[in-house]
Amino acid sequence: MNTPAEASHNHPHPSGHDHKKCVSEALDTAAQLCVVRGVQLTPIRHQVLELIWDSHKAVKAYDLLDRIKPLQNAAKPATIYRALDFLIEQGLIHRVESLNAFVGCNCSGHQHEQLLLICNNCQEVEERSAPEVMRALSREIRQADFIVHSKAIEIHGICAKCAQTMSSEQS
Numbered sequence: 001m002n003t004p005a006e007a008s009h010n011h012p013h014p015s016g017h018d019h020k021k022c023v024s025e026a027l028d029t030a031a032q033l034c035v036v037r038g039v040q041l042t043p044i045r046h047q048v049l050e051l052i053w054d055s056h057k058a059v060k061a062y063d064l065l066d067r068i069k070p071l072q073n074a075a076k077p078a079t080i081y082r083a084l085d086f087l088i089e090q091g092l093i094h095r096v097e098s099l100n101a102f103v104g105c106n107c108s109g110h111q112h113e114q115l116l117l118i119c120n121n122c123q124e125v126e127e128r129s130a131p132e133v134m135r136a137l138s139r140e141i142r143q144a145d146f147i148v149h150s151k152a153i154e155i156h157g158i159c160a161k162c163a164q165t166m167s168s169e170q171s
Helices: 008-011 020-039 042-050 061-068 077-089 129-144 160-170
Strands: 093-096 101-104 114-119 125-129 152-158
Touching: 020 042, 042 061, 042 077, 042 101, 061 077, 061 101, 077 093, 077 101, 093 114
Parallel strands: 114 152
Antiparallel strands: 093 101, 114 125
16 A cells, blocks of 8 residues: 555656655754654654655645645644644655645755745645744844844745746646
């Protein structure tokens, strides 16, 4: 039987992106980080992480629950939320506040700020480091004597792939 993420890997990513490798690397990094940090990547946490990495689209908690039920019949909303809390705490996923959903983190190995580009058409979320933007934002925050608890920028629009498709369809 396929693992949760393998089910979608039968469909190639349109940009030539090797998503199977992408998922494998994300899961390997998560396992290594958990060992180094002395925390448990339990089977349910691993499955939730794998389902989140199933695509680069943000996924809602109840969608995760629906998809994990066939694998973990006893899974309840609290089970998913505990796993999500752990994965966020470990920096393995990000919460996309504007969508009330979650996406895998491309930079799990280190603490970082996030700029998330969210395509309104295909729903894919791209994580960018945007160091110049973050430095400028940090300067503004310091000037305001504001104490930051978390910092994420979410920008909604149309990704390059969808814009190109839309442009081709209009021609």
